[in-house]
Amino acid sequence: MDQRLADDNPRGLYFLADLVNAVQDGSGATPEGLEAVVEAHGGPPLRLTETTGEEIREAVAVIAGILDIKDEDSAAAAINTLLDRYPARPRLVRLPERRWSLHTPPPHDAQPAQWLLSTAALALALWLSERGYCAWGRCAAPGCDRYFTDTGRRAPQRYCSARCGTRVRVAAHRNRSR
Numbered sequence: 001m002d003q004r005l006a007d008d009n010p011r012g013l014y015f016l017a018d019l020v021n022a023v024q025d026g027s028g029a030t031p032e033g034l035e036a037v038v039e040a041h042g043g044p045p046l047r048l049t050e051t052t053g054e055e056i057r058e059a060v061a062v063i064a065g066i067l068d069i070k071d072e073d074s075a076a077a078a079i080n081t082l083l084d085r086y087p088a089r090p091r092l093v094r095l096p097e098r099r100w101s102l103h104t105p106p107p108h109d110a111q112p113a114q115w116l117l118s119t120a121a122l123a124l125a126l127w128l129s130e131r132g133y134c135a136w137g138r139c140a141a142p143g144c145d146r147y148f149t150d151t152g153r154r155a156p157q158r159y160c161s162a163r164c165g166t167r168v169r170v171a172a173h174r175n176r177s178r
């Protein structure tokens with residue numbers, strides 16, 4: 001199992017960041033690519049068509065817009081708008097080998113984008129209320145635009161991964177010693 005999936009919280013945020021990154025890097029350009037990200041995070045089998053896949057990508061753009069917000073008041077307003085438009089009806093669900101956790105019910109039929117947006121609204125709302133600030137961001141390493149979830153307890157996270165952080169430090173060190 002992906003180590004990050006072992007942690008319940010903020011699994012919803014890891015899912016959203018992975019989904020936004022997949023659309024951004026092109027691996028989410030097809031219905032199959034999008035379904036793979038959802039299923040990798042324990043989501044429902046969506047069986048997307050070209051049309052619903054496109055709707056998912058539009059929904060992902062809305063989510064990316066929120067992940068770009070750094071001011072918590074603006075983020076709260078944007079998330080509240082999403083909660084109004086796509087009310088989440090959460091239920092406690094126990095996925096195999098996981099603890100009980102809050103989920104929004106899978107789509108009944110043709111509305112996967114609405115499911116995604118209500119899932120995102122709930123996950124973002126819980127995460128913002130738990131952390132109290134916008135604990136997410138976009139990698140500051142040159143040439144990397146990936147979104148990440150900031151789970152750190154001390155300094156705000158700046159890079160999507162340890163690899164990007166190391167790359168930047170090594171480059172800075174090289175410049176200093178030149």
Ligand SMILES: [Zn+2]
Pocket residue numbers: 139140141144145146159160161164
């Ligand atoms: Zn990065």
